[in-house]
Amino acid sequence: QKELLKVKNLKQYFPIKGGIFGRTVNNVKAVDDISFTVHEGETVSVVGESGCGKSTTGRAILRLDNPTDGTVEFDGVNLLDLNKKEMRKMRKDMQIIFQDPYASLNPRQTVRETLREAMAIQNVVPKEKRADRIAELLETVGLQPYHADRYPHEFSGGQRQRIGIARALSVDPKLIVCDEAVSALDVSIQAQVLNLLKKFQKEMNLTYLFISHDLGVVRHISDRVIVMYLGKIVEVGDKKSIFENPQHPYTKALLSAIPVPDPDHNKDRIFLQGDVPSPIDPPTGCRFHTRCPFATERCKEETPELRSAGYMAEGHQGACHYMELIESGEHQPTRETS
Ligand code: SF4
Ligand code: MG
Numbered sequence: 475q476k477e478l479l480k481v482k483n484l485k486q487y488f489p490i491k492g493g494i495f496g497r498t499v500n501n502v503k504a505v506d507d508i509s510f511t512v513h514e515g516e517t518v519s520v521v522g523e524s525g526c527g528k529s530t531t532g533r534a535i536l537r538l539d540n541p542t543d544g545t546v547e548f549d550g551v552n553l554l555d556l557n558k559k560e561m562r563k564m565r566k567d568m569q570i571i572f573q574d575p576y577a578s579l580n581p582r583q584t585v586r587e588t589l590r591e592a593m594a595i596q597n598v599v600p601k602e603k604r605a606d607r608i609a610e611l612l613e614t615v616g617l618q619p620y621h622a623d624r625y626p627h628e629f630s631g632g633q634r635q636r637i638g639i640a641r642a643l644s645v646d647p648k649l650i651v652c653d654e655a656v657s658a659l660d661v662s663i664q665a666q667v668l669n670l671l672k673k674f675q676k677e678m679n680l681t682y683l684f685i686s687h688d689l690g691v692v693r694h695i696s697d698r699v700i701v702m703y704l705g706k707i708v709e710v711g712d713k714k715s716i717f718e719n720p721q722h723p724y725t726k727a728l729l730s731a732i733p734v735p736d737p738d739h740n741k742d743r744i745f746l747q748g749d750v751p752s753p754i755d756p757p758t759g760c761r762f763h764t765r766c767p768f769a770t771e772r773c774k775e776e777t778p779e780l781r782s783a784g785y786m787a788e789g790h791q792g793a794c795h796y797m798e799l800i801e802s803g804e805h806q807p808t809r810e811t812s
Contacts, residue, residue, distance in 0.1 A: 477513055478512055478516075478649060479649060483508075484509070484534060484546065486504045486527070486530050486531070487501035490754065500754055503756060504527045505530050505541075506756070508527075508705075518682070518684065519700065520684070521689060521699060521701055531685070536651060537561055571652045579626040579637060579641075584625055589604075589608045589622075598645050598646060615637070616636060617633065635667055639671070643674065649683065651682075652684045652685065652686075653685045654685060665694075699711065701725045704756050707793070708722045709724070711791065712789060721801070722793065727744040751764055781793070
């Protein structure tokens, strides 16, 4: 399968200004040197707690914020080389759906106007065909024709998310970044919207970068999963590997927080201590060492790189010094885990 999106050594630092001259005194290292690839037609999820850099990654890829460093190759083009006009054209192929479509929908525009505008900006669909296309889009996302003349405030959260999806689809994109796209919805509506997204993916060969803190949702929708912690990728692999054979203690902790009826599950539970440290001054060595149950002195000094081990599935990588030894039971927790 074709590599549609290639992110290499991406960094996104946000300067903190201070002093009487307003100089940059420090940086929030929201994303700190991450690399990954997304294939055409694939759903890759990015998971982690809030502040791990997952939304920042999505925004940097679309250049909603300009990255500090690295490359973002989309369909063979390095997006960071493009000027504003070229980038605007490129956005036809790269859309984003937000958690709260309300915030991204113009409250003074009817749905029809919103969709018409999206198509006009990207100059897709001949003018005379746009009315038909709008009717078709609404039907596709499960809304009624009369909804076209309503305003955002007249819809429920689930309906608004459908409008957000219709808008993204209206320009016939290749990639859609879904940033917590179903997080604000009730569980039953979540399932409906996820199933819609899956259906469109098949029909239109769409590629999704699915940003979410909700592992239940991620398990439902993903082909592959990227786990982020404090601006770094700590584990990546296909969905099965991540959920059934997690290697990084952080991934294990995230997964053990999902409630399951299996009583056996509880014996392996890892509870995280403390809060996520500040990305302004992240911990040295392994950034997870302040909370990791398996941390040693080495973890404070040496930064673990993403790597694989013989027993791991192809493409499955973790960034922990002790993966093999934790797996075999030779490295035991160094502090309380429950
Ligand atoms: Fe924990 Fe050390 Fe592995 Fe980091 S490298 S995840 S601190 S054991
Ligand atoms: Mg976010």
